[in-house]
Amino acid sequence: MSKDPQDYTVLVVDDEEIIKKALVFDFKRRGFSVLAAVNGTDALALVRRNKVDLVLSDIRMPGGDGIALLENVRSEHPSVPMVILLSGFSDVDEAQCLARGARRVFKKPFDRKLLMQYVCESLGIEG
Amino acid sequence: MPHGHCYFWRPEILWLSVVSDAIIAAAYYAIPVVLFLFARKKKDLPFIWMFFLFSGFILLCGTTHIFEIVTVWTPMYRVLVLTKAATAAISILTAVLLIPLIPKALSLRSPAELEAKNKELEREIRERKRMEILVREQQLQITQSAKMSALGEMAGGVAHEINNPLAGIKAVVSQMQELLAEPTVDVAMLREMAGDVEHTTDRIAKIVHGMRSFSRDSSADAHTQVTVADLIGETLDLCGERYRKHGIQLEVSRFDHRLSFTGNGTQVSQILLNLLNNAHDAVAELPEKWVKVEVRDTPEAIEFSVTDCGKGIPAPLRDKIFQPFFSTKEVGKGTGIGLSISLGLAQNHGGTLYLDPKSEHTHFVLRLPRRTGNAEVG
Numbered sequence: 001m002s003k004d005p006q007d008y009t010v011l012v013v014d015d016e017e018i019i020k021k022a023l024v025f026d027f028k029r030r031g032f033s034v035l036a037a038v039n040g041t042d043a044l045a046l047v048r049r050n051k052v053d054l055v056l057s058d059i060r061m062p063g064g065d066g067i068a069l070l071e072n073v074r075s076e077h078p079s080v081p082m083v084i085l086l087s088g089f090s091d092v093d094e095a096q097c098l099a100r101g102a103r104r105v106f107k108k109p110f111d112r113k114l115l116m117q118y119v120c121e122s123l124g125i126e127g
Numbered sequence: 128m129p130h131g132h133c134y135f136w137r138p139e140i141l142w143l144s145v146v147s148d149a150i151i152a153a154a155y156y157a158i159p160v161v162l163f164l165f166a167r168k169k170k171d172l173p174f175i176w177m178f179f180l181f182s183g184f185i186l187l188c189g190t191t192h193i194f195e196i197v198t199v200w201t202p203m204y205r206v207l208v209l210t211k212a213a214t215a216a217i218s219i220l221t222a223v224l225l226i227p228l229i230p231k232a233l234s235l236r237s238p239a240e241l242e243a244k245n246k247e248l249e250r251e252i253r254e255r256k257r258m259e260i261l262v263r264e265q266q267l268q269i270t271q272s273a274k275m276s277a278l279g280e281m282a283g284g285v286a287h288e289i290n291n292p293l294a295g296i297k298a299v300v301s302q303m304q305e306l307l308a309e310p311t312v313d314v315a316m317l318r319e320m321a322g323d324v325e326h327t328t329d330r331i332a333k334i335v336h337g338m339r340s341f342s343r344d345s346s347a348d349a350h351t352q353v354t355v356a357d358l359i360g361e362t363l364d365l366c367g368e369r370y371r372k373h374g375i376q377l378e379v380s381r382f383d384h385r386l387s388f389t390g391n392g393t394q395v396s397q398i399l400l401n402l403l404n405n406a407h408d409a410v411a412e413l414p415e416k417w418v419k420v421e422v423r424d425t426p427e428a429i430e431f432s433v434t435d436c437g438k439g440i441p442a443p444l445r446d447k448i449f450q451p452f453f454s455t456k457e458v459g460k461g462t463g464i465g466l467s468i469s470l471g472l473a474q475n476h477g478g479t480l481y482l483d484p485k486s487e488h489t490h491f492v493l494r495l496p497r498r499t500g501n502a503e504v505g
Contacts, residue, residue, distance in 0.1 A: 018295030018327045022302060060287065062371045087294075089287035108294035112301055 003125050005031035012036045013043040013057035040064030044072050055082045074101040081122050130198040148192040155189030180221045187214040267346050273468045274397050278342055280404055284368030288334055292327045299324055337361045345393035353392040355422055356384040362399045375416040382422035388429050390476050398469040402491050406435035428496045437489040445482055
């Protein structure tokens with residue numbers, strides 16, 4: 001029996017409003033429970049208060065960057081996979097994100113279908 | 128005894144002598160008048176005192192001839208000889224003073240020599256003007272390359288600011304295509320998405336516009352009315368992302384948004400961007416990071432100031448930082464021309480750019496006078 005996306009909560013973290021909105025739209029349409037934040041600090045608070053199954057985060061954000069979030073999520077909730085959306089003009093590159101425990105890195109502009117597919121696979125949901 | 132006796136009162140001798148003396152006296156009196164008029168017209172006449180001596184000497188000579196006439200009928204020989212003695216004194220004085228003057232007079236340049244010298248000077252002036260134009264052209268080139276270098280420092284941040292919304296647009300457009308393929312088209316949702324895309328492309332266009340207007344050569348632009356709020360907004364658009372990236376708090380003080388001044392907006396933006404770049408580099412590695420932009424409005428001037436949380440610039444370096452090619456940044460990081468060029472641009476506006484030595488933090492002030500209408504456009 002395939003798993004139901006409704007049982008999973010995805011946290012979307014991006015300060016770029018249109019990206020955040022697009023991702024929330026996609027995951028909601030697919031049936032996931034979705035939480036959203038615009039910076040790492042708010043995102044960490046959401047992770048601590050809620051049962052989050054996957055975190056999808058940008059790196060460069062004012063008020064708490066994605067790297068700090070990645071490190072905190074890795075240490076506090078090692079089982080929660082983190083997917084990084086990388087703009088490519090940051091101090092950190094893909095290798096560094098992976099070294100710090102990111103499950104996968106997507107470079108912006110990303111293919112939303114591939115991203116959705118990857119998230120579903122990671123959570124064991126049929127695409 | 129009147130002198131006429133010596134002429135035996137013979138009219139042909141007497142009158143010839145009297146008339147001759149009268150003509151000589153008249154001529155002698157006329158000469159100093161002519162000399163005086165000449166000296167007055169020619170203001171820069173050298174050795175003018177010699178003209179006075181000559182005049183005195185000739186006047187006295189004339190006077191002796193007047194008394195020669197008088198003594199024909201009246202024996203005023205005492206007065207005559209006294210006049211002659213005075214003439215002798217002044218003539219010998221003139222002669223003595225004239226001797227050392229000769230070499231000096233010889234050294235005076237002739238009109239031909241002066242003409243040649245003038246031509247040479249004109250040639251030198253032409254050459255100097257040509258060099259000035261050349262130097263000015265080079266300065267303009269350096270200003271432009273400094274601007275491009277400042278822009279280069281921003282490039283990563285600007286690229287991020289374009290790439291990020293671009294990623295969003297790509298995702299939303301792909302969603303719109305999916306929605307359009309569905310049996311029932313959700314028009315309201317599509318309209319909202321199209322609105323988001325439009326809003327986001329406007330933002331990208333604004334960034335590109337900011338870069339384009341900043342990077343173009345504005346040196347020949349006429350001074351126009353520049354709104355301070357627009358200027359600050361466009362400048363911060365260029366460097367804001369770089370500040371966010373390094374977690375530097377950038378604060379802009381409140382100011383009247385109707386505030387404007389006459390000047391070259393791109394050049395003033397270049398000065399501010401340079402100060403903001405420097406402030407960024409100065410605080411990027413500090414534990415506490417903030418930069419403050421303030422605008423002060425006085426009846427005489429508009430003052431822009433950029434303050435960073437650094438501890439200021441050590442006294443021995445304060446003058447050097449405005450010199451070309453002086454940099455405290457690591458080799459390869461700073462060109463050392465930013466501040467010197469900024470100072471030049473401020474001066475083009477009749478203004479100044481200085482470091483406030485009294486501030487406990489690093490505090491640069493750009494002061495632009497209200498009236499810059501006469502300022503050179505450079």
